[in-house]
Amino acid sequence: DTAVSQTPKYLVTQMGNDKSIKCEQNLGHDTMYWYKQDSKKFLKIMFSYNNKELIINETVPNRFSPKSPDKAHLNLHINSLELGDSAVYFCASSQEGTVLGGYGYTFGSGTRLTVV
Amino acid sequence: AQSVTQPDIHITVSEGASLELRCNYSYGATPYLFWYVQSPGQGLQLLLKYFSGDTLVQGIKGFEAEFKRSQSSFNLRKPSVHWSDAAEYFCAVGAAGGSYIPTFGRGTSLIVHP
Numbered sequence: 001d002t003a004v005s006q007t008p009k010y011l012v013t014q015m016g017n018d019k020s021i022k023c024e025q026n027l028g029h030d031t032m033y034w035y036k037q038d039s040k041k042f043l044k045i046m047f048s049y050n051n052k053e054l055i056i057n058e059t060v061p062n063r064f065s066p067k068s069p070d071k072a073h074l075n076l077h078i079n080s081l082e083l084g085d086s087a088v089y090f091c092a093s094s095q096e097g098t099v100l101g102g103y104g105y106t107f108g109s110g111t112r113l114t115v116v
Numbered sequence: 117a118q119s120v121t122q123p124d125i126h127i128t129v130s131e132g133a134s135l136e137l138r139c140n141y142s143y144g145a146t147p148y149l150f151w152y153v154q155s156p157g158q159g160l161q162l163l164l165k166y167f168s169g170d171t172l173v174q175g176i177k178g179f180e181a182e183f184k185r186s187q188s189s190f191n192l193r194k195p196s197v198h199w200s201d202a203a204e205y206f207c208a209v210g211a212a213g214g215s216y217i218p219t220f221g222r223g224t225s226l227i228v229h230p
Contacts, residue, residue: 004159040222041154041204041222041223042220043206045217056217090159090160092159103165104150104162104165105160106162107160108159109157109158109159110158110159
């Protein structure tokens with residue numbers, strides 16, 4: 001009965017490869033997010049989708065491309081992986097109403113990406 | 117733009133002792149404030165949030181936080197810490213302007229001694 005589930009949990013890959021991370025939520029929330037957590041635990045917003053529409057696209061290399069086939073799913077595809085992409089990537093969801101991000105997030109358990 | 121500071125990188129307490137984790141924010145109006153907890157290998161879990169009203173907010177797992185506008189603070193407290201509370205704690209501030217997307221602090225690592 002996981003509320004926000006991400007796959008895979010661990011991902012080890014070589015530089016230059018292309019990889020995807022998948023996220024699904026069964027909470028009926030209308031907004032989903034991707035966050036990146038670096039080695040010092042700093043959390044940075046990458047993208048946000050509301051009802052399948054991209055609403056936030058922070059300064060992220062265009063090698064990162066999110067895709068939301070429906071409001072319960074948000075995937076992250078990364079092209080030409082670089083060493084600096086190594087991090088933990090979190091998916092989150094929320095029910096927004098009029099305050100984007102204001103009601104708190106439900107996070108997935110994260111995907112630890114290691115680029116070698 | 118809003119910002120948040122968690123002055124303590126690590127806090128060590130003994131089991132059963134009281135706890136206070138500090139959070140200071142910078143924002144011109146009343147912010148939205150949150151505390152999250154991250155256990156090792158897990159995602160973040162929302163402990164509590166403040167939007168308006170009563171400045172003392174009760175959360176899950178026996179935590180509470182108090183919003184003090186005069187000090188621009190939103191400190192997290194627990195009267196008696198359990199070993200299972202050892203985790204990383206994040207304060208976040210959202211603002212009623214722009215995208216409202218919360219900004220997270222750098223986190224405070226809580227270590228609990230038996």
